[in-house]
Structure formats: structure tokens, C-alpha cells
Amino acid sequence: MKIDLNLKIGGAAGQGLQTTGMALAKALKKSGFHVFATQYYLSRVRGGHNTFQIRISDSPVFAMNENVDILLALDSASIEQHLSELSDGVVVVDSDEIEVKQTADSIFHVPMLKIAKDVCGDKIYSNSVSMGAVIGLLCLELSDLESILKTTFKKKGEEIIQKNIDAARAGYNYVKENYPGGCKFEISDSDEKENMMLVSGNEAVGLGALAAGVQFLAAYPMTPSTGVMTYVAANADKFNVVVEQAEDEIAALNMILGASFAGARSMTTTSGGGFSLMAEALGLASITETPAVIFLCQRPGPATGLPTMTEQGDLQFALYAAQGEFPRCILAPGTPEECFHLTAEAFNIADKYQIPVFVMSDQYLADSLFTCPRFDTSKVKVERHLLSDQELRTKKEEYKRYKLTPMGISPRTLPGQAGVLVVADSDEHDEFGHINETPENRIKMNDKRMKKLEVLREEMPAAKVYGNRDASVTLVGWGSTYGPLAEAVDILNDGGKSVNLVHFTHIHPLPVEATRKLLSKAKKTVCVENNSTGQFSRLLKVDAAINVTEHVLRYDGKPFSPEFIIAALKEKEVI
């Protein structure tokens, strides 16, 4: 990694942080860098202090590091709070607008508002001035930013596009003229990377659902899950998807169960608070054996918790929510590629096993932007697992929705066809779906459902090992923490330590044998989780009788950084 730069934009909500950050991230990606971008925002529409951070590298990056090289300060809080994060960097600030108490060579004044007014006649173009200034400081060509501005403002027409480009150029020129020595980051010679995408976790989940042929999505908005709902809605017409904003989460899950029962590939999206309301219908999905995909995007709880922050605090809840004992499946992607493929896989598992399947993400993965290889759609298969017309025509007996089979999976067909009736019940039922409360029937039906879990367990792939198989310390992680963990492993190994990562994406039912094989050899295991109780390590203990040696836990609402992980490992004297 020759190039590793961090750009932090700080400002109040409503100041265009997102637009500026997104455009810069896209332009830098277009210039051929690996880009990782993440946001820290408060639960308010205007005001407060938020940040948008972009990391640029010549190697793949999936996490933030804690050092800032360029600070674009759009408010005074940016300087107060983040100046100390700069080791050798520069601050770009419009000191006409923002009072800067400090004086230092590294503070670059760019009169963004004045330039915007002079060049474009309106201060709203100051965001584009700032983008140009940043590109100028990085000594890159302006052309990539220009083309991004063209697509960003496409809908607003030629005039607006031109004004934004003019503003960016003016910012760029200002920096070039006034700070000729400012170009201290030698990053200009990056090679164009073919077929790389810049995508957020939520967009990747939306793409995965569309690739899997989702037909119906019903949901109730809740941060940070809403991005998936809006992404699918934005493309619904093109893909023939029906998206409905339900009156509440209870309706959302019940609605998709009705739709799924009648044959539409269906999903819902929510966060912990909304999922609390869905708990009852989760059990309904399972006892009626109706396929359902639930995108559960975590944020810190309990109750409304920290609405815009991140945490992996709902694993136990997803594992155990709703009364009774029944099968479910939990997948937790760690990268956008995994978001894409695991979402598609979730639909196939739901259809095959006729159970609820979770795709568990969190605010960090949902809202961060990642550079990653282009998703390979040829790997996505749509498997509906429905009885064929031929099979239906030649069936000998009356159709039984809950036919007892050795695998526990009953042949599924849809209502509306001559000669078959499909009956589902939330009460314990017989093979036809009619209420049956006898003890013998209960045992048969319960065993049938639970059997599916054991069959599915066989199919669940083992965790992935990152780094040397025989390392002396093994970090254990699941889901969204993949990026910071993998980078921590790289840094430690570069520094002469022997550390690897065993990372889980297929959480439940846990492939027990494979997990034991992977972890029983490990000399020291450290489970790293974004929660306060080590929920995944408890799962390892309960399901696979594996005791991890140590824990690194973070639950302040923020995601892990590699530095945080390494510091914690040192403090615990694990390395």
C-alpha cells in the first residue's frame, strides 16, 4: 500500500456533506483509486456535526483508519473536533465564513462562498468549489470530477451542470495558484482499475434482491434499513417489482407472507425496533412454512437507541425472536459483494426450506461506500423449488401442503390452480394444513420443521480464513466487521506478528463440524464484535462448544477501525 490517504469532510446536516462526499468518492474511484467512504451522522435533518470520510488507496480498503490527511471543514466544529486527528495533513476552510482561531501553514483558506458567487452568481455552488479545491490539493486532473458532476446533475439540465463544473474549476485553480506547494500528496500516477464498482452495502443488498428476482417488497421505513427499500423502489418499474410502504412492520411481514404464499418472491426490510414488531409474524412464517427474506439492518438499541450509529447487537434477538422452537436461517455479509450474493442466496434458501431467512447488516456496512470488483451476476441462480406442472398433473393423492417427508421439506405449490387447494395454518396442523391439536401430530410436525434446520446445516459453508492458516492468534468475526479485521491482520503480519482471521457469514444454523475444525486448532482466539456481550462467541459456545480465549468488544455506536482492534489486542496482551 503505497498510497493511503484520508479525507474528512465535516459540517452540519443540510450543508451538502453527502453530495460533496459522494461526488468526491466517485471521482476518486474514477481516477483509479480504491475508495472507502463512511459517514457519521446524527439523527437530525439540519444542524449538528456530521462527517463524511473518504479513504483512498492503491490497494483494496474496507475500513477507515484514524489519521486524517485532508480536512475539509464546513463548520467550526470540524476544526475544534478534528484538528488533532491530523498528523501531517492540511485543512481546507473558508475562513471568511468560519472563524479559525489557530494559525498554521497547514490551514488553507479557500474563499468558497465568494468564488461561488463570483463565478456562478450563487453561493449554493460552494460545494462544487470545495470539491475542485480538494482535487487540486491532491494534484489530480479535474476531468474525472467533471464527468461525475455531469451525471450527478444530469436531471437538472445543462446550465446547472456547467455552473457546477465552473465552480469546481475555480476552486481547483484557486488552490493551484495560491498553494503551489500544497500538492504534497504524490498520488497522481494510479492505474485505471477496470471493472471496479463503488457501492454501498445497502445498494448491494438491493441489487442482490433484484438479481434474485424479488417481486414484492413491503416495509416500514427505519434507519438504517430504508436505503434498500428506496433502492428497490427506484428500480421497481423497470424490474416489475411491487413495493408497498406498509402501515407498520406487523403489516409488512404479514403482507409479504400472504404474497409469498400466493407465489411472489417477497422480502421486507427493517431495523431492530421494527423487527421487534415482526417477531410474531416470524413464527408465522415458520409454522406456515412460507418463504420470507428479512433484511435486518442493525443499529444500537434498546428501543430507539442510537438511530444513526452502528452495532451488532441484535444477533441473539434474531436467533431467538418469537415463541416456540422453529427453524430460521441467518446470513451476515461482510462486504458489498457478500451483500449482493448472500441476499440472492437468501431467497433460494427461503424457497427451498420454506423458512424465514435473515440478511443481517448494520449501519456501518449499509451506509459505507466500498470499491469492489464488479458483481458477477452469472453466479446468481433463481431457484423457486415449486412443484412443476407435470408433477402436479401426475400426482396421485390429494395435495398436502405439509406432507411429511424424510427431509422435512414438503413439495410446495401455489393457490389458484385447478385440482389443488393450498391451506396454511398458524395453529398446529395436519399434513393438509387443518388444525390438529393431538400430541402425535404435534410431535410429527415439530420434528418435520426442525429437521429442515439440520438438513440446511449440512449445506451451510464453513467460515473463511484470512491470512496464514497456522497463525498463533486467530481473530474471530462475523458480518460487517470483516474490513477492519482483515486490515488489522495485514498490519499485524506486516509488523512481524502471526495473526489470522476466521470470519463467519453463515451464522445460523452454524456448520458445527467445519467450525470446530477451523477453531479447535487455533492457539489463541479473540472474538471481535460490535456489541457489549459477545453475542457471537456465545453462539459458538452454545452451538459448537467452542470457548474463545478473549474478546474485543466495541459498543459506543462506532464501527471498528484496524487501529482500535490492534490497540485493544495490545492492551489485552494477546499480541
Place this chain on the structure above:
Amino acid sequence: MVSMDDYGKFETAWCPGCGNFGILKAIKQALVNLGRSPHEVFIASGIGQSSKLPHYLKCNAFNGLHGRSLPPATGAKIANHELTVLAVTGDGDCYGEGGNHFLHTVRRNPDITMIVHDNQIYGLTKGQASPTSEMGMKTKVQTHGVFNMPLNPLSMAISLDCSFVSRGYAGNIPHLTKLIEKAIQHKGLSLVDVLQPCVSFNKLNTFKWYSERVYEMEETGYELNDRVKAFEKSLEWGDRIPLGVFYMNEKPSFENHLDVLIQGPLYKNVPKTELVNELIDGFV
């Protein structure tokens, strides 16, 4: 030709003499009269004595959770709008636990026929007050008598501009049959609130009590599309209780506004997954 036999005969878990029997008969008869075969019919129900109904006739059924008959019914209608979709529910189920879904399903207006067994009591849980119980009614829970104002489902539906609002009576099967037929034929959400005596727990609103009061409104030559008059009519309750269609509003149903359904049922659509590559291009 579809006949009553096609809908089968089943043993029920209802008390002898319950109003539910009349409703079951009327539903079957209405479906037969409309020539609907069992496989074309989908009934979603909640939980309660009433909600067991789909187990007592042949049809496709989704007997879900207490209060939640409407969301699965809506989902199923979206997935396959060729199905004749009914939601069978109780007064507790529909107006209590599922009150929010009632409000919003009326607003959404899917082409579903909602049949509410309104016995003004909770049957399955053995006799507590329901949202439509009369004030003063004493139960083991409402020991001082019901204090809460009974909810008027018809006024509420009319105020929400529900597409079809009607009331039937389990003791008048021919009339109820006609009403259900009309409700099924109506495009959009249809409410059939059915006065249903519960012989075990509601000692106030008995067959005798209802029979002395109900009258068929059709005879009075009343306008169906006048929302204000309908609202006024819906307030009539006491010595005389009107039966029939109170209000009708021909407006596009929810499925109507979904362009994708023009090509056929949603579930039959082959998703255009190949277009995902175009979207991916936008991220490259």
C-alpha cells in the same frame, strides 16, 4: 357448474346454535351463486372462533395471526390478483387487535371482501368485551360493565371513504348471501359487517334481540353513493337496526394502480434479472 357439494362438509368446533353457521352457509352459497370454484378462492383469516371458518369449507386458505387477516389477504391479492380474496375475521380481530390494518387497508383499497363476524364479544377467549360491545355489558373482565364507547364499524368505514360498506345478519341467510355476492363482485375493498349472535357468551345481543330490530334497508329506496346520508344511516342503532349496503364508491382498486399487473399475475412475471447488469454499470 359449481355446487354446494364442491365446498364440502366439515365438522366444526363451534357451539351448537352459533351465528357462525349462518355466515358459513351464506359464504358458500354466494360463492356457488357466483360460479367460483374452490381453487379460485383464497380466504385469509385471523384468530378467533370466526377465523376458523376457512377450515370448514374447501378453498385455499391462510389462517394466520390474531388481528392480521388483512395484510396477508392484501399480499396474496397483489401476488395473484386473479384469486377471489376474502378476509374472514371477528370484531376483536378486525377492529381491536387489527384496527390499524383495518384503517389502512380501507385506504389502500385492494379488491378484497372483508367479512367481519360481529358478535360484540370475544368468543374464543370466553367472553370478554370486544370493541363493539354495548356500554354497560358486564363480563368477567368488565366487572363494572363496559365503559368504553362501542366502535361503529360502518360509520368508521364510511368516514374513511371505504369502497363498499354493508351490514348483514347471521339470522337472515338469503339476505346475507346476496350481500356477500355483491361485496365480492364489487371492485375494491368491501366490508360486510355481520351481526352474529354468540349463544355462549353474549346474552344481550341474541337471535331474538336482533330479529326484533333488524330491517332490510333496500326496501326504503335509499341512495348508495351519498356519503353524508350513509353516515347518518350508519348511526341508526337501537330499536331499529338497518341491514344492507350503506355506501358504495366506485374507485380504482389498489391492484388497478399497479401497472405490472396488466401483463398478468405478479407471481407469473418472469423477473427481468438480466437488467441488473445495467444497474451495475452505473456503479462502475
